[in-house]
Amino acid sequence: MAVIKTEDLTYVYGDGTPFRKVAVDHVNLEIEKGDFAGVIGHTGSGKSTLIQHFNGLLKPTSGSVYIDGERLWDDKARLRSIRFKVGLVFQYPEYQLFEETVYKDIAFGPKNMGLDEEEIDRRIKETAKLVGLSDSVMQKSPFELSGGQKRRVAIAGVMAMEPEVLILDEPASGLDPKGREQILGMIKEYHKAKGNTVLLVSHSMEDIARNVNKILVMNDSKLFCYDDTAKVFHRSAELEKMGLAVPQVTRVFSRLKAMGFDMGEDVYTVKFG
Numbered sequence: 001m002a003v004i005k006t007e008d009l010t011y012v013y014g015d016g017t018p019f020r021k022v023a024v025d026h027v028n029l030e031i032e033k034g035d036f037a038g039v040i041g042h043t044g045s046g047k048s049t050l051i052q053h054f055n056g057l058l059k060p061t062s063g064s065v066y067i068d069g070e071r072l073w074d075d076k077a078r079l080r081s082i083r084f085k086v087g088l089v090f091q092y093p094e095y096q097l098f099e100e101t102v103y104k105d106i107a108f109g110p111k112n113m114g115l116d117e118e119e120i121d122r123r124i125k126e127t128a129k130l131v132g133l134s135d136s137v138m139q140k141s142p143f144e145l146s147g148g149q150k151r152r153v154a155i156a157g158v159m160a161m162e163p164e165v166l167i168l169d170e171p172a173s174g175l176d177p178k179g180r181e182q183i184l185g186m187i188k189e190y191h192k193a194k195g196n197t198v199l200l201v202s203h204s205m206e207d208i209a210r211n212v213n214k215i216l217v218m219n220d221s222k223l224f225c226y227d228d229t230a231k232v233f234h235r236s237a238e239l240e241k242m243g244l245a246v247p248q249v250t251r252v253f254s255r256l257k258a259m260g261f262d263m264g265e266d267v268y269t270v271k272f273g
Ligand code: ADP
Pocket: 013, 014, 021, 022, 023, 041, 042, 043, 044, 045, 046, 047, 048, 049, 050, 218
């Protein structure tokens, strides 16, 4: 069963005003459990509006969103617990850090879920290890840390809630190449360790090509496709028309494949750049 499903999902900003904008237009989508998907599309294509529906931050203007088969908004009392299933990490999440220590900051989400101290402690230790935060960092103030470390703390706080679906909006933006690599690496590790669904919104086609196994493409408020990475990159001519530059390496591999060389499928996760 799909962990996220939408049926004719439509969202309109400023309905009834001169600024009316259909930001998500009749999107039908099924995301399976365990998918690691990149979300791409030009600026203003509707990515952010779409993902905000997945944990009930936005209510559809029309159409439906299902999480684990349960339709959001049917029973408002259920919304809170459904929200715990889908963790959303916004851009620059480190701006939301506020606790005295790193430990307490990561604990904030799990505490709000009503978990007991022992379980919270287990989750914090497991997540800290996963994201590469050492014991010595845990009792420090998050404000003493470097930008990249702060970002790890903020992401760890959502991971520690162990959501079935983790959605990250441009998690590597603003970081230097090494920081980008580390953040993306730890997200990959998380997916590998937990097997949970991960959606990664990114404008970097390189980051997407290197990390995910599925790609969701938004174009002009509509879903263009949701498919395997290799299949999507094979549609390079269409993607380029949408202003999405296909990484050079995938073009080279596509050409070689077209020439009859057996490149296998994992060439799309090859390291480059
Ligand atoms: P993306 O994440 O792909 O850049 P968005 O979902 O942010 O796209 O935006 C989709 C469209 O909706 C854009 O035309 C944008 O200008 C418009 N939009 C986004 N947020 C708002 C808002 N709060 N009010 C009005 N229009 C908005």
